Amino acid sequence: MVIEKKVEISMLYDFYSQLLTEKQRDMIDLYYNQDLSLGEIAEDLHVSRQAVYDTIKRTEKILYDYEKKLKLFHLFHSKMINIEKIQEKVFALENKINEGASIEELKKEINAMKLVFDELLNN
Structure with a gap:
């Protein structure tokens, strides 16, 4: 997934802003989050x-x-992707239950969910 630079910098700022100087924080915030021009910031x-x-x-x-x-x-991004996968699998499991799926089919869905949980916990 390609993230637009503005969004990417804003997200990196959210994670690492406390490691920057006050001047760096102010300028990045004004430019990327407040959408001020270079001239306005200056x-x-x-x-x-x-x-x-x-x-x-x-x-x-x-x-x-x-x-x-x-x-x-x-x-963070990897964990969010895995959480979305788990959510999809929960909905799929719910649909299978509503459709009267066999125990074997339900166990297969549950095992698939377990794999995603393992991936989430190990990353």
Whole structure:
């Protein structure tokens, strides 16, 4: 799944913002979360537009480096995918029950759910 850069940076910010300096946090938040332009941020913070641009680019790299090392977003995303799989399997099991499926079919669905639970717990 390809995530738009703006969303990706915002999510990385959610995970790693406390590891940034206050200036880095402010600029990333204003640019990505508050949708202010570089010029607006520069004016608000009384710095040059180039300083804002440089800080944002440097901070983006820092956020990507944190993710490369710590993988918190990756782990969160993997767990969310597995939770969605479990939810789908629960609905499928419910449908099979409503359709009067055999015990063997129900056991097969339950075993499939167990595999996803194991994957969720081991990642």
